[in-house]
Structure formats: structure tokens, C-alpha cells
Amino acid sequence: MTRRLSLVVGGVVTVVLVGVVVVVLTSGGASTTRSDATVVAPPSSATVSAATTTPARSTVVLAMGHLDDPANTFYELFGRSAGQSTWTLVTPPGVADNGGLVVGLSTAGSLTAGFLPSGALTFSVLATSPDGGTTWAPGEVPGTLAPWPDALAPGPDGGVYAVLERPSPMVVGADAGLATWSPQVTASQLTASTSRCAVTAVTAVTVTAGGTPVVGTRCTDSSGSTGSTGSSGTGLFVRTPTAGGTSSTGSHGWTYVGTAVGGDGPGTTTVLRAQAVPGGVAAVVERRAGPTVSVTGVWAGGGPAATAAASTSAPFTVPDGWSVRATAVGGGSGGSVAVLLASDPGSGLRIGSLAGPGSGWVTTGAVPAGTTAIATIGGEVDAFVPSGSDLAVWASTAGSRWKRTGTISVPIQYGSSG
16 A cells, blocks of 8 residues: 555455446446546446456455545455355555556456556556465556456456556557567447447456457447447447457457347447356446436357347436446356445445346345445345445345444555555
8 A cells, every 4th residue: 555666475355246247326426537538437437346256256346444535545455265255355565556446357266456546656557366366466567557447357368458548548468477468459440340339438358268358348329320229239349250260459350249238219338347257248338328327237158259149137227316336247157237326425225136147127225324335145245334444244145134244454554645
């Protein structure tokens, strides 16, 4: 949490969400204005809670400390390995994280963490862990990460993909060891690959268990309509091999996943999260059509051909005055989805959840006060309530009453970012 730019290898904190896509909604939001029109901070940015689950482990990032003071707000990473019942703090040490953390979790369980700029830290620093946060090694990314939860994606072969905001918005990739980064695709190249999506921002990248990169975007239809359905598409693109059998880094190497999302009529879709899950990819897609905002779960196949078709849930309408505040994705047989809604800071909360593809939304109104993140692990839902340096964890199983299961004390170094 200090401003040393050399990364210390040591113990780390991780938070796990097993088999879940989670979205937290609250009125107010946390959007950030950017000078580059192609890089727009999302309603659920990397400076807000985000969680991911793979078969090996789960992670969650959330803000702690003095949340009314940016210099004393720190973003912490917590983790839970498969089969464990407790959460552990595994935040990479040695770098200021006041600007936010971006964390990528591979299907095999390796972690890549990226620090967003804040104060004297003007670029993004990486840390990689092969063991879920027990040890960390320093790394570099050729620029500044975009402020989206899934701007980093470690692959099953040890390579890493990243969404950059600067020096130019694009997706880049590196082989294991992160010695050399190469451009993969830009927003304009993705737009050129389809007539159904004008890409205004790249918002996510993930890598399937088979090694296929999938990119999420903010997308409107360049022709003013979105095909025969009259509905917005997913905003997802999958990289496809060229005729020679190698992966293309140009626009013609990407296939649009055009399954309709939301209701009829033109609209804009934003992929808030995209994560590899068993069998393919699970995503959280926000759709805006006039004054109507909704969130949809999307599930796509695992290979270049299968990913071109996707299944979607019914839209979950976001009430007027509310916005997405936190997300979590992954796990389960095909990727479950849960949404935490908050009408106002400090007021009522409720959860909406999807068991997976083909399921309907189930809602519950009982949530511990102050919850900023949730995790679904089988039939158990965990709720995270930060208060200064302490994090309370609550659990509910199969709709039972909430029970406090523990408190994690985080050694926050207040004043270290001054």
C-alpha cells in the first residue's frame, strides 16, 4: 500500500466467488469522465467491487479504509480456494492501490493483478501469482490498463491478455513470462469485422479453457438497426483462426457473437464482465435503450465455432436512479449469475440470481446492511460488509437467515499514499 514501485514477493489476499456472475446495483454509480471518447469508464469499473470464480478458486476485489477519502481508500483482494470455507487476504504488496485493482483469474487458478494509476503512480504495474496469491512476482504491461474489472486475462498456457487505455486503446497479449507484448485488436478493427456493432470501447478480455481469447465491448449498431430481431447484440467477439491455422491479430480474425440482448428497438450494450467458465464464457451485459437500463446474463460456447452462438437470460430491469456497482462472474456447470441491487447507499438491498443458462431470475430482499459484494458458492451466498480496516463476512444457505461467519482485519497503512 506504499508507493514503492518495486513489487515485494510475499503473502497475498484473495476473495473467491464460486460458480457465479454477480452484479451489484446502487443509485449514484461510480462513473469516471475520460478525455478519450473511445475509453469510457463503466458504471461498474475496476474501482468498484468485482468477483470471479473458476473451478480452482474464487477472487473478489473491494474498497476498504476511509471510503470518503480517496488517499485513504485501498482496494483489497481476497481469495478462497475450492473446498475451503474461509476467505483470505492476498493483496499484492509493495504498490499503491488507491486507484483500483484489476484482477485476472485463469481457469487453472493462476492470478494476474494490475494496479490502476493514482497519485504519483502514473502507469500500471502488474503482479503475477501461480498459486492463488501465496507468492507474487513483478511484471509489466506496455501502458495503462483500462479501468474495467476484466481488463486482464491470464490464459491456460501462462500467457496474459490486457485491455489498455493508454497510450492507445487496444487489446495486447504476451506469452508466458510477459517478456514481449504484441497488439491483438483495436475498437476500429472490431467494428470493421461486423455490420452489427459499432465499438466505442473495449471493456473486457477473457481466455477460454481451450485457449481462445474472447473480447467484450461497448457497442451500438452502426446501421441504426440490429438485424431481424431489432434488438441489441451481445458486444462479444471471439478470435478465430486464419486459413493458415494461426490466430489473427487483425479485424478479420474476430467473429461477432450477435445473439440478441434485451428488448426490441435500437440500443447500446456494454459488456461489464466476461469470464471463462466450464464449457465456454459467461458474461454480464448492460443494455441501454432510451431511459430503460437492464442487465442480462450471456453464455457462449468454448471454441471459435461454438462461441459464435450464445444463449441469454431474460433482461433484469435496473430501476430508475439505480446503477451497477459491483459484479462477479464464473463457476457452476455453465456460469451462474447473481445481482445485488441497492436503492441508495445505506438503504434497502435485494439480490437477483440466475442458476445458469435457461434459468429465470430469482429475487430475495434480505441482505446484510452495508453489503458491497456478494459471492455464490453452490447453495451458499456470501455477503461482504467492509467497515474501515475490518471486513465482515455473512453467509446464507438455501435462503436461510444470514449468519455472520467471520471478520477479516486488514493491516491498512493509512496515510501511506500522502
